[in-house]
Amino acid sequence: MDAIDIIRRRLKEDRVPDVPDEITEKKKRPREVAFMDVNLCFPCGKCPEFCPVQCIEHLAAGAVSGRGVQPVQDRFQECIGCYICVEVCALLTDYDAVRMYDVNLVEQVLGVTIDDRKPAEYVPAEPYEEYFSEGGGYRHMGNGSRIREKMNAEEWAVIKRAKG
Ligand code: SF4
Numbered sequence: 763m764d765a766i767d768i769i770r771r772r773l774k775e776d777r778v779p780d781v782p783d784e785i786t787e788k789k790k791r792p793r794e795v796a797f798m799d800v801n802l803c804f805p806c807g808k809c810p811e812f813c814p815v816q817c818i819e820h821l822a823a824g825a826v827s828g829r830g831v832q833p834v835q836d837r838f839q840e841c842i843g844c845y846i847c848v849e850v851c852a853l854l855t856d857y858d859a860v861r862m863y864d865v866n867l868v869e870q871v872l873g874v875t876i877d878d879r880k881p882a883e884y885v886p887a888e889p890y891e892e893y894f895s896e897g898g899g900y901r902h903m904g905n906g907s908r909i910r911e912k913m914n915a916e917e918w919a920v921i922k923r924a925k926g
Pocket residue numbers: 798802803804805806807808809810834850851855857858859860
C-alpha cells in the first residue's frame with residue numbers, strides 16, 4: 763500500500779463522502795470545495811498529480827506577483843470535495859496550504875453557482891488570495907489534515923518515505 767492509498771482509505775473511514783480510487787469526473791454537488799492558499803503553496807506539484815478529477819493547475823504567469831513558478835489553484839467548479847489535496851499537502855509536504863470551504867459560502871462570495879457537473883467550458887483557476895488564504899476574509903472548514911491523528915506507525919512509515 764502506498765501513501766495515496768493510505769490517504770484514500772483513511773478519508774473513506776472518516777466519512778468523506780466522495781473519495782474515488784480512480785480518475786473520475788464530478789457527478790454531484792459537493793458540500794465543500796478546496797482552495798489553495800497561494801501564498802503558502804511552494805509549489806511542489808504533488809497535489810495536481812493526485813487530484814482524482816485533475817482540476818488543479820498552475821496559475822497563469824504573473825497571476826501572483828513576485829513568483830517565478832506560479833503556485834497552484836484548483837478550478838473549484840470541478841472540485842468534488844474529496845480532501846485528497848488537503849491531506850497530500852499536509853502529510854506529504856511541509857506546506858499545509860489547502861483548506862476546504864463550504865460551497866454555499868463560495869457561491870455567495872464569488873457570485874457563482876456550483877452544481878452537480880463541471881462547467882461545459884474550461885474556466886481557468888484564479889488566485890482568490892483575498893478570500894481564501896491566510897488572513898483572507900472567509901472561514902474554512904476544519905484545520906488541515908483530518909486523518910493525521912488516526913494513522914498508525916506502519917502508515918506513518920509509508921507516509922514519511924513518500925515525503926522523502
Ligand atoms: S501539495 Fe501543497 S505545496 Fe504542493 S503544489 Fe499542492 S498546494 Fe502547493
